[in-house]
Amino acid sequence: MTVKLWNFFPREALYECYQCARCTGSCPALEVAEALGPRETILKCLNLGHDEVVEDERLWVCCTCNVCEDRCPQKIPISDLLVALRNSAARRGNIPDKLQIAIELLAKTGRSMIVHQLDEMRAHHGLAPLMPVPIDEVREVLKKTKLDDVIEF
Amino acid sequence: MYCKDTMKYALFLGCAIPIKYPGFEAATRRVCERLGIELVDMPFACCPPPTSLKMVHHDSWLALAALNLCRAEEAGLDLLTLCSGCVNTLKEANHTLKKSDSKRRKINRILEDQNHHYKGTIEVTHILDVLYQDSVVEKLIKEMSLELPMKIGCHYGCHYFRPPKIMYPDELSDSESYVPVKMDHLLSIIGMEPTEYSRKFLCCGSPLGANADQDAGYAIVKEKLGHIRERHIDALSVICPSCFEQFDMGQIALSRKFKDQSKIPIFYLTQLVGLSMGMTPKEVGLDVHRVKSKKLLESIGIS
């Protein structure tokens, strides 16, 4: 169940970091919340190993805006790193509740939103009813990709 | 940008627009009809979102995205999205699968039982890029019947163009970044006055609200609105339903804490284009917006 994180992300890419903090200096999440920040994430992975980071729930406090990677002078693929770390955290069961609910909904219905009296509202705007999602295909695919390792559906 | 002889696309509605903001969909369909862009509907699933499934289970995210791409491939049509999250997922998935033989093989093994096979034959695009093409703009100039003279602030959001090396690899600057200008240009064609404001490319904060803390997300909205107000901007234009909701609902939520702050109406891009073509506010779905734009539109002669 636990997957080797560094098989998915090249650890050598992190060696380039000289901790200039342009990334963290650009992070909107850090401005408004208790976030981990990319610089600290990278330093912790290098110096302490990724366990520190993967167990920290602040890992999920992120806008996924990608500005950190945009401004990094060493072109470190920060967003790939964060995706890998979060995937790893999820495999250990560390997923924020809100996200868990959102993905369960996605796996159950094939949509990320609940549909409720939709056809009336659509008709009000002159739109035909929404085509149904091919939910069986979706569920088959998700079974094959083993989403249930992480989320039950 | 690629030029197409036939303006025909597979329409990828996503989830938020058809379910929460069908007005955007209606406006888009009307605008595309008038501009000769043919939209073909197909039973797509959720894109899936780059802010949720990708973070939790990358393999599932890639497979579901591939499923959607296959459907468009099988119809032989490029994908046209209306939402930044969708375009981000689908463009990145398309790019990943085209580049990596091993990932493509893995995905095709998963999809073969559903009789799908990803070939990498189509491109993914966003409604802003489609409307920006020369031939469409020419048509727009002919079809538009009125101008919308007001100071408009463009909010491109993040997922529409970042990371630029995947989303707009042909348009990188010397320092390998990309500063989008298409929306500003397009809106100036319909008589608006695109106005710069500080931190224009700051995220709206929506994923933060969705994954972690709603208030934190709205704090970012407050920061943006502060800079928007100081330039005396009349309204905001967005190209993503998440950004829209963040600003629309956000201002309502913020007004409960911070009273007497004037609210700034937000429009989805095709609503503005639709208005300039003579559609009514109801026709483009403005009545369900929480922040009302009635006064603003009346001031420029639209009722």
Place this chain on the structure above:
Amino acid sequence: MKQALDDMDKKANSPADLRVGVYVCHCGKNIGSTVDCEAVAKFASTLPHVTLAKDSLYTCSEPGQEQIKTDIREQKLNRVVVASCTPRLHEPTFRAACESAGLNPYLLEMANIREHCSWVHLHEREAATSKAKDLVAMAVARAVRLEPQFELSVPVKRSSLVIGGGVAGIQAALDMADAGYQVCLVEKSGSIGGRMAQIDKTFPTMDCSICILAPKMSEVGRHPNIQMLTLSEIKEVTGHIGNFKVKILKKARYVTDGCTACGDCIQACPQLAPDEFNAGLSIRRAIYIPFAQAVPSRYLVDMGLCLNNQGIVACDRCFQACTRKCIDFADQDKIVEIEVGTIVVATGVDVYDPTALTELGYGRFPNVITTLEFERLINAGGPSSGELIRPSDRKRPKNIAFLQCIGSRSKRSNPYCSNVCCMNTIKDALLIKEHWPETEVFVFYIDIRAFGKGFEDLFQRARREGVTFIRGIPGEIIEDISNGNLTLLGENTLLGTQYRYTMEMVILSVGIKPRSDAPIVQRLLNLSTDTDGFYMEAHPKLRPVDTTTGGVFLAGAAEGPKDIKDSVTQASAAASRANILMSKGEVKIPAVTARINTDKCVACGLCAKVCSYHAIEGSKELGYYRVVEAMCQGCGACVPECKFGALDQAHFSDAQIVSQIHEALANEPERKIVAFACNWCSYAGADFAGVSRIQYPDNVRIIRTMCSARVAPEWIELAFSMGAGAVLVSGCHPSDCHYNNANQNTVRRVEKFWKRLDKLGLNKDRLRLAWVSAAEGAQFAKVIKEMEQGLRELTPDQVLETKQKLAKRVPRKGEPV
């Protein structure tokens, strides 16, 4: 095949009794800890013609060299092989040792068992030792076929050309002129002085920059031995060390030397343009003087801006205003031709333009400026007469922030560290504190590099004056349009907290980079550049001011980012190197020239066609062609052209190279890569891989030629017919060829060979053509790794098929089959 080799040997002039001495160097632990030197020496003693074989700890040392000399004398050695470091380092050393013992220096051969062996196979003792044995066998085989050579002496003109009139060019010119030689100093702009003239104060002394530079500038201007050409550019350089013919374009100045720099003309001129000297912060006219202390102290007209640029005098206001009547619109561009013995390149640097870093707002926010703009701002001769004011409202800022590493240490701009920015900022911070003590100064940094003499002291002084250093570059700058103030958003990494500082002015400490026109001079002089675009020195440690083009030297920041002290030091060094040549008055040309056997020559003229130096002359009427030795650069591009066996290259003869190929493939040929590497780029690149300790597979056996164009298709054919696994032909990047694009011939010949392999149904990927520059050690290693992968997929059947298909070669005319 063997018969042909023996016959080639018989033609060579070797003494009947060959006595080879082999010296295998341990180089301390550098070779000794990986290669079993004793075993290699033992092996060497079994090779034909080897009289003695020894291993020693440091062959290049005094005792090491003495041993060789003693052995030459006492053991009557007539060939010496030293297996040690790269010949590019110590070939001259050992050649000198041979010569002093009475042996012709060209009878020395070296085997590179350090850069090409021990350093790149650090953890493979057995493989490295086996490879070292191969390399020694190759060296011995070549050594026994070497012939004594006598270097041609070429006169060196006692004059020099200095390109660039900055402080480095000025210093070099003065040093050579003071030594008594004629110097022509060519400067592109209207005045000498360069970047140093733009700077206000220097670090660490806090001297006034122009005050210490101006005396040197006037010395140049009035020196009897210096011909100073400003507003001039180099157009063409031909010739070679000791005798360069240079064409210089001297642009029209439109102002005669009667000008007293009174300045009456500027009031009259209606045209305006940004003043480049003031970094665009002020305005100049079409007629102007670059700066007050300019040398020559003469105005000039920017004809592109002047209203008279259509060839007719539409406006003569300045002419009317000039009481001395020294404006001459009839002035013309001139071509000046000079002949010099040496050239010093001191073309300097440009400053990074941070507009592309959109998050910093440079170019949009008026109060965000660069350090160069700041230098002009606080300079008494600058746009604000030295008053510290900010661009938006001309008010004195209450606080100022410096941002370090802008455009340096970044893959988004320039990857290297620009050397001077840390100290420049510290100096600027101190200046601000000295004159305007109430102004707060903040420095946002990643690392402070204060490495030189007096630098740490200056850094400490800055801290004592209350300059605040914050570790963490801002991610973004926001402008408050109501007052022009700037907010910096970032993280203080040492505290681990976010910061939001509001500053009245922000100064970006921009890096320095090679000039945009550096490639022009590079092409003119056949120079190499490193991966960052700075000119490359011949050897980073031992020959820091020489280039690979003989007689051309480097000085100043054009060679790499550096401050004034280092530029001046390097300039004196370059002048000294040039002075050596000029004082001797003659230089020996390496005896590697092409030689034509006129008996065999049928006067087809193909060789002359490929010579980029026009060094081969002759005609059908004459009945033969011959090489003009003084003009031959020794690339060898002509030799493979000759189908009649009339051409060969001294010291890189066909027989010698062929013998090396034989030895390289004597054992397990199918796992060997025979690599032909050119001396200037690829061989040096392979050396650099060794210096950098980049590890790669041990399959490759490198054979050195001066140029990749020397590589004959027959050699490639021979290698494959002997069962070689793969062949690599490697040279300089196209347009960087040391011999004026001779490597175009390489491309042509290899492409032809590929076609042949295709036609024969053989895998043409086994012959690889690669361009590797001297700085590309990693690239060389990459190529070898890729080729080794290819070898793993090679089957014995394929090897056999290749052998058979290529063994049936058509013999050259005149050669026994």
